[in-house]
Amino acid sequence: MNTLPGWLRQHLAALRALLVLTLVCGAAYPLVITAVGRLPGLNGKAEGSYVEVDGKRVGSELIGQPFLDGNGDPLKQYFQVRESHAGDGWDPMATAASNRGMEDIVDILPDPALVAAGQEDENARESLLTTVCARSLKYGELDGVDGSRPYCTDDGVGAVLSVIGPRDATGTVSRPVKVVSVNEACPAAPFIAEYRGVKVECAAYGEDYGEGQMVPVRGDAPERPAVPADAVTASGSGIDPHISPQWARLQAGRVAAARGVPVDRVERLIGEHTTGRALGFMGAPAVNVLTLNIALDETAPFQG
Structure with missing residues (x-):
């Protein structure tokens, strides 16, 4: 007849489980995996x-x-x-x-005062789209092929417009009153002169254009870029x-x-x-x- 108190039996059972799992997971399993890694054909990869x-x-x-x-x-x-x-x-x-996805298309522009002083703006950030555009130009130039890509400007940034104005029931801007090329900092000339009859402006540092509808512009780049996807990602x-x-x-x-x-x-x-x-x-x-x-x-x- 077991005369041990219930609480003590529970603690002993937990201790036995701990010892068994320690031997299996902490000793036997690592030894088996190490031995497998020493088999011919696998030892190089294991090392x-x-x-x-x-x-x-x-x-x-x-x-x-x-x-x-x-x-x-x-x-x-x-x-x-x-x-x-x-x-x-x-x-x-x-x-x-980078954990940046397909919708990451708007840059955070650097402070022009820091740029003029030759310093880096830690708050500035390049969007995934601009990163892809810049790499495509870089490797296109390196290997002597056309580095253009859809939704990229000729200068290698994301061709994205903030279209500001009243919206219809679907959320689309029905009548633009202001259009800004959000990835081209002033005094740059925007990649297109006008959009739906409205002059396109460069992006002023510190301005928030989030109220506008972000519109990527495809441009006339070939459907199949010469620089493959793995070169730009x-x-x-x-x-x-x-x-x-x-x-x-x-x-x-x-x-x-x-x-x-x-x-x-x-x-x-x-x-x-x-x-x-x-x-x-x-x-x-x-x-x-x-x-x-x-x-x-x-x-x-x-x-x-």
């Missing part, structure tokens, strides 16, 4: 998938890294990787995305080491010219470093930028 050149670690196949010069500009002899929002960039300890983790084969092929001409080799030779390397869909149906084909650039250095060293 971080490091890549070595001449006995020196130069990166990981799983983590992107930039190929930039001392001024932060792309090195023309290397393929470029996607932009990053992880920490200060490509930081595996701070994997993160960051990955969800911020450390993706891969780019699309489309973007790799776009960069091939520039890389080949910088290294003084035929472009078809560079394109063959792209094909050799392109992986297919996971399990044959998940995701999309991708090119690992680090391993591709290493192969370039080995087979076509840069002479600059």
Whole structure:
């Protein structure tokens, strides 16, 4: 006959459960996973998938890294990787995305007094649309293609108007009385002169144009931009080491010219470093930028 008080039996049962779960989850499970990670074919990935050149670690196949010069500009002899929002960039300890969505189209303009003084306005913020527009121009210029994009101005900011005036029952401005290009700070000339018969104004610093209806203007950019989507957006983790084969092929001409080799030779390397869909149906084909650039250095060293 059990003579232990009920409260003591409950505490002993909890203690037994704690000990069992500690052994299973805190000891047995980690040991099993560690042993699995040591199996042939898996041990390299478990150790971080490091890549070595001449006995020196130069990166990981799983983590992107930039190929930039001392001024932060792309090195023309290397393929470029996607932009990053992880920490200060490509930081595996701070994997993160910008968390900005499709409706993020209005910039917070910087204080012109700080800009004139060569200082940074910490309150200023670039919208996702303007970020995409600026990157498209940047990589279009780098690789010698048209960097224009729908809903972007020729200067690489979001082509967005604040249309102010009375609204109808659907919330649409029925008769504009004022139109402002919200992402173009004065004294800039707006990307279009007028909208629905009203002169378009530049955006004055400190003014709130939120009362207006925000209208993105598509413009005459091609429906399929020359610069692919992965070149103008960051990955969800911020450390993706891969780019699309489309973007790799776009960069091939520039890389080949910088290294003084035929472009078809560079394109063959792209094909050799392109992986297919996971399990044959998940995701999309991708090119690992680090391993591709290493192969370039080995087979076509840069002479600059």
